[in-house]
């Protein structure tokens with residue numbers, strides 16, 4: 080009897096404290112979905128039924144009349160922001176209150192990722208971000224452009240050589256785009272030929288398969304770290320296997336020694352990084368930094384860009400009018416420039432820009448972003464007019480996909496309309512509602528390079544092939560719930576008809 084009473088007492092105490100924990104947002108007048116014991120609001124993600132990005136998009140839609148929504152990650156209160164004004168505060172105006180991403184990684188177990196600006200915090204992030212920013216100036220992109228053009232010409236030859244791409248069996252767009260972007264990072268980051276068109280299992284393709292590829296360990300680790308950052312503090316989870324990390328480090332140090340020995344100067348990221356070693360004044364930039372950042376650019380450089388490129392190919396296939404209009408713009412640019420596509424001309428093509436931005440709106444590779452409140456911030460939601468304090472260490476969710484599909488900001492959000500991002504229309508897009516690259520000081524560092532490689536590869540493809548969707552593509556598209564970056568279930572299969 081006594082034992083039973085003790086058990087009931089223990090359960091009641093636990094229940095009381097759990098109840099108290101889950102009162103956090105109610106006490107502050109913030110509404111949100113009811114949390115479940117232990118998992119809070121992320122149960123669906125843990126059961127792999129939904130990705131965090133899709134979960135936040137659904138919550139965004141459900142609470143359409145609210146500026147903020149209170150959620151719980153296990154017992155930790157976190158805040159989903161719907162109000163674009165508050166998003167502007169978080170990303171830009173009051174950046175000093177929210178300067179970190181909500182991710183923790185074990186530095187000893189992750190040599191490469193631990194140096195990536197995305198995972199760095201506070202002063203360390205500031206220093207590294209300032210060091211790496213010069214790698215992505217417009218001038219540096221111009222240096223790299225010839226490599227991208229050469230790989231784009233090879234991309235066309237590769238598609239032409241594939242019987243399945245042209246005989247109605249279809250070719251998977253992500254596979255195609257990954258081969259292309261890996262060749263680009265091989266050239267632009269390491270100065271090495273990645274040979275992803277020539278060889279089915281080239282060294283780079285193998286590396287990529289084990290690194291940030293859907294289903295690989297690194298993707299799973301990122302998934303766990305995103306949902307439960309605390310796990311990363313307890314277990315030294317690796318984002319890339321030791322073998323992959325060593326291989327990347329070996330490629331960089333071999334190339335550097337070869338260049339030094341032969342006195343070779345090649346205009347690429349590796350050269351820019353090794354120059355930083357000589358010019359960095361305030362903070363020592365070591366060999367390890369050069370190597371880790373080059374390897375980091377490899378990781379950042381191919382996956383997100385190939386996702387975007389594959390979705391652009393898909394959207395053009397299902398929107399033939401947009402495809403024709405884009406082809407017209409590209410053909411004209413080639414004709415007016417001696418059958419070439421110079422860097423300045425490509426950069427200024429408005430419809431191409433619109434097509435890519437509209438694809439990024441409908442299919443942003445990161446469906447949501449996670450920030451951390453680093454200094455308390457006072458906010459007054461307009462619907463309650465009651466100010467509340469966002470406390471230090473509160474995780475903040477920016478529901479990118481929810482905002483991108485909100486009819487309040489993008490009329491008929493399900494329709495593919497590149498014109499939204501062309502000319503004056505672009506200026507009417509409300510700040511804080513279009514976030515494919517994030518926003519403010521912490522926005523994507525490699526945006527210029529990512530967009531450039533997509534633009535040039537796409538221009539060559541659209542000039543040479545008519546695209547249509549192959550019936551192996553499962554429509555309507557569904558994203559794999561076990562991935563952080565969007566991955567369409569079954570792939571995006573495209574037919575390519577050569578334009579003669």
Ligand code: HEM
Pocket residue numbers: 180195196197198208376377379380381383384387444445448514515516517518520521522523524525526528529530
């Ligand atoms: C179209 C392709 C790309 C997309 C859609 C994309 C998207 C993003 C997003 C959403 C973030 C997070 C921003 C935030 O936290 O607010 C990010 C960060 C970052 N990206 Fe990209 N990215 C792309 C290509 C690249 C490329 C090609 C590189 C480098 C070669 C790169 C390097 C980085 C780095 C270093 C960060 C961390 C920035 C920081 O925290 O200071 N990205 N990217």
